[in-house]
Amino acid sequence: MKNIYTTALALFFSVIAVAQDHNHVPGNLLVMLRSDADAKRIQSDLSQLNGVSTQLKAERILSESMHIYLFSFDPTVNEELLLSKIKSSPGVKIAQFNHYVNERNTIPNDPQFSVMWDMNNDGTNGGSGGVADADIDAPEAWDITTGGLTAQGDSIVVAVIDGGFSLTHPDINFWKNYQEIPNDSIDNDGNGYIDDFDGWNSGTNTDNWTPASHGTHVCGTVGARGNNGIGVTGVNWNVKVMPVSYGSGSGGTFEANVVAAYSYVRDQRRLYNQTNGTQGAFVVSTNSSFGVDLAMPSAYPLWCAMYDSMGAVGIVSAAATANANYNVDVQGDIPTSCQSNWLITVTNTKSNDTKATAGYGTLDIDLGSPGTNITSTYYSGGTNTYASISGTSMATPHVAGTIGLMYSVACPQLMTNCKTDPAGFALMMKDSLLGAVDPVAGLAGITVTGGRLNLYKAVKSMQNYCIATSVNDLNNREQAFGISSVYPNPASQNLTVVINTFESSDIILSNVLGQEMKRVHNENSMRGKQLIKMDISNMAKGVYFVSLSNGNKKSGVVKVVIY
Ligand SMILES: [Ca+2]
Ligand SMILES: [Ca+2]
Ligand SMILES: [Ca+2]
Numbered sequence: 001m002k003n004i005y006t007t008a009l010a011l012f013f014s015v016i017a018v019a020q021d022h023n024h025v026p027g028n029l030l031v032m033l034r035s036d037a038d039a040k041r042i043q044s045d046l047s048q049l050n051g052v053s054t055q056l057k058a059e060r061i062l063s064e065s066m067h068i069y070l071f072s073f074d075p076t077v078n079e080e081l082l083l084s085k086i087k088s089s090p091g092v093k094i095a096q097f098n099h100y101v102n103e104r105n106t107i108p109n110d111p112q113f114s115v116m117w118d119m120n121n122d123g124t125n126g127g128s129g130g131v132a133d134a135d136i137d138a139p140e141a142w143d144i145t146t147g148g149l150t151a152q153g154d155s156i157v158v159a160v161i162d163g164g165f166s167l168t169h170p171d172i173n174f175w176k177n178y179q180e181i182p183n184d185s186i187d188n189d190g191n192g193y194i195d196d197f198d199g200w201n202s203g204t205n206t207d208n209w210t211p212a213s214h215g216t217h218v219c220g221t222v223g224a225r226g227n228n229g230i231g232v233t234g235v236n237w238n239v240k241v242m243p244v245s246y247g248s249g250s251g252g253t254f255e256a257n258v259v260a261a262y263s264y265v266r267d268q269r270r271l272y273n274q275t276n277g278t279q280g281a282f283v284v285s286t287n288s289s290f291g292v293d294l295a296m297p298s299a300y301p302l303w304c305a306m307y308d309s310m311g312a313v314g315i316v317s318a319a320a321t322a323n324a325n326y327n328v329d330v331q332g333d334i335p336t337s338c339q340s341n342w343l344i345t346v347t348n349t350k351s352n353d354t355k356a357t358a359g360y361g362t363l364d365i366d367l368g369s370p371g372t373n374i375t376s377t378y379y380s381g382g383t384n385t386y387a388s389i390s391g392t393s394m395a396t397p398h399v400a401g402t403i404g405l406m407y408s409v410a411c412p413q414l415m416t417n418c419k420t421d422p423a424g425f426a427l428m429m430k431d432s433l434l435g436a437v438d439p440v441a442g443l444a445g446i447t448v449t450g451g452r453l454n455l456y457k458a459v460k461s462m463q464n465y466c467i468a469t470s471v472n473d474l475n476n477r478e479q480a481f482g483i484s485s486v487y488p489n490p491a492s493q494n495l496t497v498v499i500n501t502f503e504s505s506d507i508i509l510s511n512v513l514g515q516e517m518k519r520v521h522n523e524n525s526m527r528g529k530q531l532i533k534m535d536i537s538n539m540a541k542g543v544y545f546v547s548l549s550n551g552n553k554k555s556g557v558v559k560v561v562i563y
C-alpha cells in the first residue's frame with residue numbers, strides 16, 4: 001500500500017514538474033518599462049485575468065535608470081498567460097520570469113585539470129605560496145564558450161610556430177590542410193607549398209616532423225582537447241592548432257626560417273580572406289615562444305615587419321619575452337621589442353601573481369600570464385605524455401589561445417565586420433584583450449597594462465560588444481514608425497492593428513482608390529508597439545489598406561480583406 005501511494009505521489013510530482021518549469025521564482029516577473037510608462041497603470045490594467053484577481057503589484061524598482069521593476073502576483077494565476085499579457089501591454093519593453101541563479105563554472109573532466117592553477121587557482125594547486133584566483137578565470141569563460149567555430153561557421157585556427165611537435169598526441173586537435181594531398185609532390189591546393197598537409201616546416205620545406213617536447217607543450221595550452229576525459233585542458237577545448245616550424249635546418253636554427261614560417265601562416269589567412277573561406281585557413285593568432293635575448297629591432301627589420309604583415313590580413317601575434325630579469329625597453333629583445341600594433345608581448349607570472357624571472361618594460365611588455373609550473377601536453381622518451389614546465393614560453397600560449405576563444409563568441413554582426421576589415425578587427429581583438437586584464441601589483445609599473453591575462457573578461461568583452469550592438473538594433477526598431485501587423489485578416493467585425501510609434505498618430509483605412517474610409521486617432525504617445533482596435537462592422541466587403549499617419553509622415557500600407 002505504501003509503495004503504491006509513494007508511486008502515485010511521485011507521479012503526481014513529476015506531472016507538476018512537467019507542467020511548470022521550476023527554474024524561476026513563482027509569483028515573480030521582471031519587467032522593463034518604457035521611460036514614460038507607469039508601473040501602477042500596468043498593475044491596475046492587469047489586476048484581473050479572465051475574471052480572476054492576479055494581485056499584480058510593482059514590488060520593487062530594480063533599476064531606476066533603466067525602468068526595470070520586480071512585479072509580484074498570485075502564484076496560482078496562470079503565469080504564462082499573465083506573462084504574455086504583460087509582454088503585449090503598452091509601455092512594456094521586456095518582460096520575463098525571475099529565474100533562479102546558480103553560481104557555476106564549467107569544470108572539464110580532464111583528470112589533470114585539478115593541478116592547472118593557471119586556469120583555476122584554488123590557492124593550493126599552484127604550489128606553496130599560491131594565491132586563490134591568481135589565474136585566468138577559465139571555468140568562468142567556458143560558461144560562455146569553449147571555442148571551435150565562429151558565429152559564421154569559420155573553423156578557428158591558432159598557429160603555433162615552434163621547433164617541432166608530436167602530431168600523434170591524442171589530446172591535441174591539430175589542423176590539417178584537407179585541400180592538399182600529402183606526399184604526392186604536387187601543390188594540390190595551389191597555395192605555393194608542396195604537400196603542406198600537416199602544416200609547414202620551413203626548416204625542411206616539408207610537412208615532416210620530428211616530435212619535440214617544447215612545441216607540444218605550447219600547443220596543449222592553446223588547445224588541448226577539453227572535457228575528453230584524458231590529460232589536460234587547453235584555453236580552447238576545440239580549436240585547430242596549426243603546426244608551423246622554423247625547424248632546425250642544417251647549421252642550427254636561424255632567422256630566415258622564422259620569416260618563412262610566418263609567411264606560411266600569413267599566406268594561409270590571406271588565401272582564406274581572398275577566397276571567402278573556400279581555401280586557406282582562418283588563422284586568428286600566432287604563438288611565438290622563442291626569440292633572441294638582448295637583441296635590438298633595428299638589426300631585425302624583416303622579422304619585426306612580419307607582425308604588421310600578418311596583422312594586415314587579420315592575425316594577432318602573441319610573443320614570449322626573455323626568460324631573464326631585465327628591462328626590455330632598454331636592453332632589447334626579439335621579438336618583444338619589435339614595434340607592431342598586432343603584436344602582444346607576454347611575461348611570466350607565478351601562482352601568486354608576481355612576475356617570475358622574465359623580461360619587463362612599460363613600453364614593450366604588454367601583460368603577464370601564468371607561465372610557472374604549467375601542466376600541458378608533452379613529448380618525452382618517445383612517448384606522448386604530460387608535464388609541468390615553466391617559462392615565458394608557457395605564459396604566451398594562454399594569450400594566443402585567448403584570441404582564438406574570443407573569436408568563438410563574436411556575434412554574426414561582429415564577424416561581418418571581421419570579414420570586411422580583418423586588420424581593424426584584429427586590432428580591436430588585441431585592444432579588448434589588453435583592456436580586460438586583471439590589474440595586479442606584481443606587474444604594475446613594469447608592464448604596459450599592469451595586469452595579468454583574464455580569459456573570462458576577454459571573452460565577456462566580446463559578448464558585451466554584441467549586446468551593445470543588439471540594443472542599438474532594438475532602439476532602431478523602436479524608432480520605426482509603422483504598422484507591424486493587422487489581424488484577423490480577412491476580417492468582418494473588428495480589426496486589431498499593431499502599430500509601432502512614439503507619437504500621437506492616426507490609423508487610416510483606405511479603399512483601393514486611395515479614399516479614406518475610416519480613421520482612428522491614437523493619442524497614446526508611449527513608444528513602441530501598441531494594439532489599436534478598429535470597428536469595421538459597417539464597412540462594405542472588399543479590399544482595403546491600413547496605414548499610419550501623424551500628419552507629417554505616413555507609413556507603408558498593409559492590405560486587408562473585409563468580408
Ligand atoms: Ca579564478
Ligand atoms: Ca599546398
Ligand atoms: Ca600534395
Ligand SMILES: [Ca+2]
Nearest residue numbers: 110225230232
Ligand atoms: Ca584533454
